[in-house]
Amino acid sequence: MLNRKKKIVIIGGGLAGLALAMKFCERNGEVTIVSYQALKRSHSVCAQGGINAAIDAKNEGDTPEKHFYDTIKGGDFLAHQPLVRDMCFQAPAIIHLMDRMGVAFNRTGEGHLDFRRFGGTLYNRTAFAGATTGQQLVYALDEQVRRNIHDGNATALEWHEYLGAVLDSEGICRGAVIHDLKTDEIYTLAADAVVLATGGPCQVYGRSTSSVVNTGAAATTAYLQGAKYANGEFIQIHPTAIPGQDKLRLMSESARGEGGRVWVPKKTNDSRDPKKIPESDRYYFLEEKYPLFKNLVPRDVASREIYDIVYNQNMGVSGEPMVYLDLTHKSREFLDNRLGGIMDIYTKFTGVDPREQPMKIFPAVHYSMGGLWTDYGPDQQGLIEHGSPKNQMTSIKGLFAAGEADYQYHGANRLGANSLLSCIYTGLMMARGIMNYTDSLEKSVDDIPSTIFDDARNHWKTRFNEIRKMDGNENPYQLHQQLGETMLANVLIVRDNKSLEKATHAIDDIEARFKNVKCTDSSDWANPSPSFINQLFCMIHLSKIITKGALMRDEFRGSHYKPDFDLNQPKDFDPHEYIDYLEQKQYGEITDNKFPPGHLDYMKRFEENNKKWLKTTVAQFKDNKPDITYEEVNTSLITPRPRKYD
Amino acid sequence: MTDKKIPFKIKRQDKPGSPSYWQTFQVPYKPFANIISCLMEIQRNPTTQGGKTVAPVTWDSNCLEEVCGSCTMLINGKVRQACTALVDNLEKPITLEPMSKFPVVRDLQVNRNRMFENLKKVKAWIDIDGSHDIGEGALMADSDRAKRYVMSECMTCGCCLEACPQFTLNNSFMGAATFNQVRLFNLHPTGSMNKEERLDAVMGEGGITDCGNAQVCVEVCPKNIPLTESIADIGRQTSWQMIKNILIK
Numbered sequence: 001m002l003n004r005k006k007k008i009v010i011i012g013g014g015l016a017g018l019a020l021a022m023k024f025c026e027r028n029g030e031v032t033i034v035s036y037q038a039l040k041r042s043h044s045v046c047a048q049g050g051i052n053a054a055i056d057a058k059n060e061g062d063t064p065e066k067h068f069y070d071t072i073k074g075g076d077f078l079a080h081q082p083l084v085r086d087m088c089f090q091a092p093a094i095i096h097l098m099d100r101m102g103v104a105f106n107r108t109g110e111g112h113l114d115f116r117r118f119g120g121t122l123y124n125r126t127a128f129a130g131a132t133t134g135q136q137l138v139y140a141l142d143e144q145v146r147r148n149i150h151d152g153n154a155t156a157l158e159w160h161e162y163l164g165a166v167l168d169s170e171g172i173c174r175g176a177v178i179h180d181l182k183t184d185e186i187y188t189l190a191a192d193a194v195v196l197a198t199g200g201p202c203q204v205y206g207r208s209t210s211s212v213v214n215t216g217a218a219a220t221t222a223y224l225q226g227a228k229y230a231n232g233e234f235i236q237i238h239p240t241a242i243p244g245q246d247k248l249r250l251m252s253e254s255a256r257g258e259g260g261r262v263w264v265p266k267k268t269n270d271s272r273d274p275k276k277i278p279e280s281d282r283y284y285f286l287e288e289k290y291p292l293f294k295n296l297v298p299r300d301v302a303s304r305e306i307y308d309i310v311y312n313q314n315m316g317v318s319g320e321p322m323v324y325l326d327l328t329h330k331s332r333e334f335l336d337n338r339l340g341g342i343m344d345i346y347t348k349f350t351g352v353d354p355r356e357q358p359m360k361i362f363p364a365v366h367y368s369m370g371g372l373w374t375d376y377g378p379d380q381q382g383l384i385e386h387g388s389p390k391n392q393m394t395s396i397k398g399l400f401a402a403g404e405a406d407y408q409y410h411g412a413n414r415l416g417a418n419s420l421l422s423c424i425y426t427g428l429m430m431a432r433g434i435m436n437y438t439d440s441l442e443k444s445v446d447d448i449p450s451t452i453f454d455d456a457r458n459h460w461k462t463r464f465n466e467i468r469k470m471d472g473n474e475n476p477y478q479l480h481q482q483l484g485e486t487m488l489a490n491v492l493i494v495r496d497n498k499s500l501e502k503a504t505h506a507i508d509d510i511e512a513r514f515k516n517v518k519c520t521d522s523s524d525w526a527n528p529s530p531s532f533i534n535q536l537f538c539m540i541h542l543s544k545i546i547t548k549g550a551l552m553r554d555e556f557r558g559s560h561y562k563p564d565f566d567l568n569q570p571k572d573f574d575p576h577e578y579i580d581y582l583e584q585k586q587y588g589e590i591t592d593n594k595f596p597p598g599h600l601d602y603m604k605r606f607e608e609n610n611k612k613w614l615k616t617t618v619a620q621f622k623d624n625k626p627d628i629t630y631e632e633v634n635t636s637l638i639t640p641r642p643r644k645y646d
Numbered sequence: 647m648t649d650k651k652i653p654f655k656i657k658r659q660d661k662p663g664s665p666s667y668w669q670t671f672q673v674p675y676k677p678f679a680n681i682i683s684c685l686m687e688i689q690r691n692p693t694t695q696g697g698k699t700v701a702p703v704t705w706d707s708n709c710l711e712e713v714c715g716s717c718t719m720l721i722n723g724k725v726r727q728a729c730t731a732l733v734d735n736l737e738k739p740i741t742l743e744p745m746s747k748f749p750v751v752r753d754l755q756v757n758r759n760r761m762f763e764n765l766k767k768v769k770a771w772i773d774i775d776g777s778h779d780i781g782e783g784a785l786m787a788d789s790d791r792a793k794r795y796v797m798s799e800c801m802t803c804g805c806c807l808e809a810c811p812q813f814t815l816n817n818s819f820m821g822a823a824t825f826n827q828v829r830l831f832n833l834h835p836t837g838s839m840n841k842e843e844r845l846d847a848v849m850g851e852g853g854i855t856d857c858g859n860a861q862v863c864v865e866v867c868p869k870n871i872p873l874t875e876s877i878a879d880i881g882r883q884t885s886w887q888m889i890k891n892i893l894i895k
């Protein structure tokens with residue numbers, strides 16, 4: 001037992017990092033929270049539409065069990081089920097906690113929390129604060145962490161960057177190497193555990209809905225140090241964003257949750273003002289193809305349909321890759337109250353008022369379901385043992401991951417409004433496990449020789465000195481742009497092995513050119529260039545993980561769509577048939593004539609495919625590239641079955 | 647592709663305390679470009695108009711959609727967020743300068759720690775008992791919620807402070823954003839339990855009485871926070887508090 005407070009270093013000041021910081025302080029631990037910039041400015045503020053919890057405020061019969069089912073089905077059965085179930089069961093308490101902390105959630109007439117609909121569910125399950133829910137949640141947690149800083153329980157290191165883990169002779173993480181982004185100093189922080197709550201990697205694609213800091217560099221560094229990276233190929237493409245030069249700005253799914261309709265003119269190149277196009281000349285393709293979920297099909301489905309309309313049917317608005325997202329049938333007051341934040345963003349960036357004119361939108365890279373491989377400790381009830389030291393631990397002992405940086409909660413496709421939940425859930429849930437982990441160690445960090453820390457620091461000092469000396473003729477920012485374009489062109493919504501091979505070669509080429517980068521800034525004060533070059537190096541490796549995972553996975557699952565391996569679900573197929581089929585199989589009495597024509601064949605294909613591919617992709621760094629293996633998924637609670645939303 | 651260029655005049659400074667200097671850049675025009683996308687263009691090709699290769703200009707930004715508050719700077723002399731400043735709507739050449747009321751870190755980056763320290767001074771948080779599950783929060787009318795919501799969108803960008811004649815680099819004036827936070831938390835059913843502490847914090851030096859009511863703050867706030875209302879309200883609240891303090895003593 002330690003006779004001092006347990007101390008952890010948390011990297012990242014988004015929802016996951018802040019939630020853990022708060023909880024760990026509350027459990028009498030000592031926290032250092034490291035953030036690339038000022039706390040309060042993390043990417044979590046960009047989340048708009050809301051956070052899910054099956055509180056059943058509208059008496060629709062919603063339950064956490066249904067939330068669990070929707071999430072698992074939305075993720076095409078690739079998520080470990082006990083974790084997701086535990087998250088869904090914790091969700092109501094999380095919403096109430098955030099409410100108690102002062103989040104300005106919209107409310108009902110009686111003053112209770114209000115809920116709206118989101119994609120992939122038929123229930124009003126999403127609590128929201130206008131259309132800036134992420135911002136409001138970050139602020140509430142940030143305030144609690146500031147309170148702890150004020151009270152002396154936590155320290156914030158803002159304008160600091162995580163470079164890598166300090167590993168002892170047994171490979172146990174004993175601290176973090178930190179880079180002061182102003183003074184350029186590189187030093188180590190000793191800790192009982194280090195937590196990467198560093199967010200997603202979508203800057204690998206250059207332009208996405210991500211913030212500037214979302215390079216995935218911290219998670220990739222962990223991978224380069226030996227940690228497993230899981231399900232990298234599962235990148236969510238959000239159906240509705242505003243195309244842009246520097247960023248593709250998200251138009252929240254809540255726009256559709258509040259009644260927004262997606263359509264294109266029936267006539268290609270119809271040049272009429274959209275308001276002048278009569279109903280009869282509009283094609284509401286999501287509503288027609290998915291009469292049950294309509295505009296609220298899950299994101300992977302909606303993105304594929306929009307892509308199909310634009311590129312295969314050539315029906316994009318004015319011949320361009322865009323479709324209408326229409327809210328003009330709603331009153332101004334309603335829109336300002338419930339969607340004000342995104343109404344403003346659209347107006348500011350396009351000069352067009354979406355209350356008056358339908359928005360023009362297109363899918364954009366948005367979220368990574370994949371991330372650092374992490375472990376969990378299930379209990380006997382199909383939930384999680386919250387005290388288990390395994391929870392959220394990466395394959396490097398003592399190094400944990402949480403939030404978008406881990407891979408466990410969203411399977412092959414994330415449902416809208418589940419990301420804020422998974423971030424806060426992991427942050428809160430893991431605190432006890434980390435405490436217990438610290439107790440379980442035979443040797444505490446205090447007994448680790450200082451040479452271990454010196455070596456780690458010197459390694460990174462040398463690395464940064466080398467970077468500073470890079471004097472080739474490649475501009476790192478241009479190279480990043482090219483990496484992004486390669487990924488956008490070849491590893492996006494519709495994937496095929498030829499393009500993926502092409503991307504592999506293009507990435508190799510970019511990696512070769514990386515050696516020839518020039519460090520464009522030689523200042524020793526607040527110089528972002530060496531850090532960026534290191535991040536670019538990481539992004540190159542991450543793009544290899546994504547691309548190789550995609551190339552090897554010869555199937556269609558969730559966001560990973562390879563038409564060549566589509567199992568072609570019969571149009572009239574009902575997922576319950578599959579459950580019948582499995583039962584009949586168990587009793588050895590399957591006959592083709594029990595199912596509509598073609599269905600049995602389809603179900604056999606589905607079963608075969610799952611045997612091969614219902615697996616977690618695990619990438620490990622070997623010989624300068626990802627070595628890929630597959631692991632079983634925990635599907636102990638809900639039998640995997642074909643997805644269907646119409 | 648047109649070869650139209652946008653001229654930029656950028657005020658630079660290498661370190662805190664070192665002299666500032668100006669450089670000009672010509673950035674290729676792209677439709678819907680904003681200031682940040684142009685600065686990124688300069689990173690990719692850090693060459694001045696005179697053809698000199700220089701260190702890329704540094705700035706702060708993150709969200710690129712006016713919700714994180716980080717990219718505040720002076721654009722053509724006016725304080726605002728760079729990410730929503732579309733070049734089509736700006737007079738050319740476009741001048742960029744760091745904010746003047748905060749210490750410069752480098753180029754367009756400034757240190758806004760003072761704003762965050764003020765949040766601590768006024769205890770801009772709710773004193774919850776703990777994060778364990780103790781049930782629902784307090785009931786609240788949606789109209790009250792809506793009032794708080796507009797205030798809670800403050801992203802600590804500092805525009806209001808840069809524009810305020812009372813707020814200077816070296817004084818201790820807290821500024822409109824801080825007063826707004828006091829109102830935000832005093833309006834919450836649980837937050838109001840600590841409202842006196844917050845009011846005491848804005849009654850001393852640098853507090854609400856130093857506000858000259860010039861009301862420029864509200865004009866520049868990118869989030870349309872009702873700062874004048876917040877200032878007036880906190881003025882009223884502190885007056886009551888003052889009377890109470892006297893009576894109780």
Ligand code: SF4
Pocket residue numbers: 809810811812813821822856857858859860861862863864877
């Ligand atoms: S009213 Fe005037 S003096 Fe008061 S905070 Fe606003 S700008 Fe500053």
Ligand code: SF4
Pocket residue numbers: 799800801802803804805806807822823826866867868869870871873
């Ligand atoms: S009140 Fe407005 S201008 Fe002032 S810091 Fe907040 S958002 Fe920025």
Ligand code: FES
Pocket residue numbers: 706707708709710711712713714715716717718727728729730
């Ligand atoms: S980059 Fe976030 S406000 Fe401009």
